[in-house]
Amino acid sequence: MKKVGVGIIGCGNISGAYLKAMASFPILDIRGVADMNADMAKAKAEEFNLTARTVDELFSDPDIEIIVNLTIPKAHVEVALRALDAGKHTYSEKPLGINFAEGKKLAEAAKARNLRIGAAPDTFLGGGHQTARTLIDQGVLGTPVGGTATFMCPGHERWHPNPAFYYEVGGGPMLDMGPYYITDLVNLFGPVAKVAGFTFSPRTERLITSEPRNGEKIPVQIATHVAGALAFKNGAVVQVGMSFDVAGHKHVPLELYGTEGTLIVPDPNHFGGEVQLLKKGGQFENQDLSSPYADGNYRSIGVADMAHAIRSNRQHRANGDLALHVLEVMEAFQTASDTGTTISITTAVDRPAPLAESLIDGQIGK
Template identity: 80%
Template sequence: MEKVGIGIIGCGNISGAYLKAMASFPILDIRGVADLNQALAKAKAAEFNVPARSIDQLLADPAIEIIVNLTVPKAHVAVGLQALAAGKHTYSEKPLGINFAEGKTLADAAKAKGLRIGAAPDTFLGGGHQTARSLIDQGVIGQPVGGTATFMCPGHERWHPNPAFYYEVGGGPMLDMGPYYITDLVNLFGPVAQVAGFAITPRKERVITSEPRNGERIPVHVPTHVAGMMAFANGAVVQIGMSFDVAAHKHVPLEVYGTEGTLIVPDPNHFGGDVELAKKGGSFEQQPLTAPYADGNYRSIGVADLAHAIRSNRPHRANGNLALHVLEVMEAFQTASETGRTVSIGTHTERPAPLAESLVDGRLGR
């Protein structure tokens, strides 16, 4: 299958994972990397043996069909609109935008130009999550009833070299980690219909303990502890907790409940992991993984699937409708907290098609 030219804008912490994983997908042809910090772009280019170019050069290159946008969240939409204006499909890191209105602007612009947009996370395409989905689709747990989704930690200032953006508008645990959990739940259950919740900010300031900014104080502009409920269109109700304020806990990342059984779903920030099933009256047993991409970090499989979709003229899985729906759901927790009311979700998205086969050598799955 003819390769698809890729230009990467943004050479920060996550770019290395993308560049490393892209080598797993023969359809992707990396034509260059760019960053406002040219020294950073040159260093990343040298590390992965790809060209360092300017943003304008990437946007002007007719051989580049997809711009992969790995900038900070507050720049996602602005860079995405630049890419669309240049006639490029665009795929961004999560979230799609820092608020729903901004994300819809990007989606509307793509539709007007007849171009595709996509967004991380793509971890739901990993073998662990596709195996869990297959079990649900087979009816193994019976009628879906609910679940729990939990990410809680003391904060990213412990490890990230430049953590301030996690506490700016567009950051916080819901917009940073929520996309992994909510996207995977949409993969498992389908779209969300209603949201209720509370969002609080226990501390107005954080102290960085990672290098090179150890000891620096940074302001907090977003809620850092969010708890709520999601009612899905299929009738299931899921509890969710996202926090940068919890010292320790014992919750697993994802549990899914049905009338006939319970599934332990792997961490949605990873592609693989153990899938465990307990049937009614039984104990948990590990399930064999029945889908590929469970044995490593394939962060860019969403880009590869987009590339294959362009060549095959089919829908891509980590698509703009899915990302916009998840963004609306995440924003609804803040709205629910501020108003004290349940929030109805206006967008609708289809469950992405399952990925049962490898994307290598053009084998696409249905």
């Protein structure tokens, strides 16, 4: 199968994970990396034996079909729209945009140009989550009832070298970590119908303790503690908690309930992890992770799946409809909190196809 040319814009903290994983997918041909900071692009290019180029050069290169957009959240839609204008498909780091309105604008622009958009996370394609999906599709839970989705930590200023954007509009625990959890829940339970939520921000500024900005204070512009519930179209109700204000907790990341069993799903920020099933009247038992992509970091499998989908003329899984639905759901928590109402979700989305449907000998195929 002919390779798909890829250009990467944004050489920050997450780019290394993408570039390492892309070596696992022969269909991807990285034609260059770019960043507004030319020195960062040069350093990343040298580290991975690639070519540093300007953003305009990537947009104008006829051999590039997909722009992988790894910029900060508030630049995602601007860069993606430029890519579409240049005739390129685009795949963005999460979230798709910093609000539903701009995400919808991007989706409409892609459809008008007959181009594809996609967005992280693609961790739901990992072996742990695909194993959980297979079990649910086999009916082990019976009728889905509900679950819990929990991410809580003291904040990213402890470790990230430049954490200010996590506390600006477009950041916060819901837009930063929520995409992993809600995307995986859509993969497992299907689309969301309604959202109830409450938000809180106990501090107006945060103290950075990571290097090189240790000791600097940064303002907080968004809610840093979010709690609520998702009502899915299949009837299940999942409790959600996302926080940058919690010292520690004992909740598992994802726990799903049905009339016949309970399923422990691994951390949706990773591709593998233990899957445990309790059948009614029994005990939790570890499940066989027979699905591929459970043994490491494959952060770019969504790009590879998009590339194969372009060649095979099928829908890619980490697609624009999914990313826009997740963005609307995430924004609804704040809207629900502000208005004191339950928010109905307007976007429609299909559950992404199981990865097994396009695997050949354990590798993505047609």
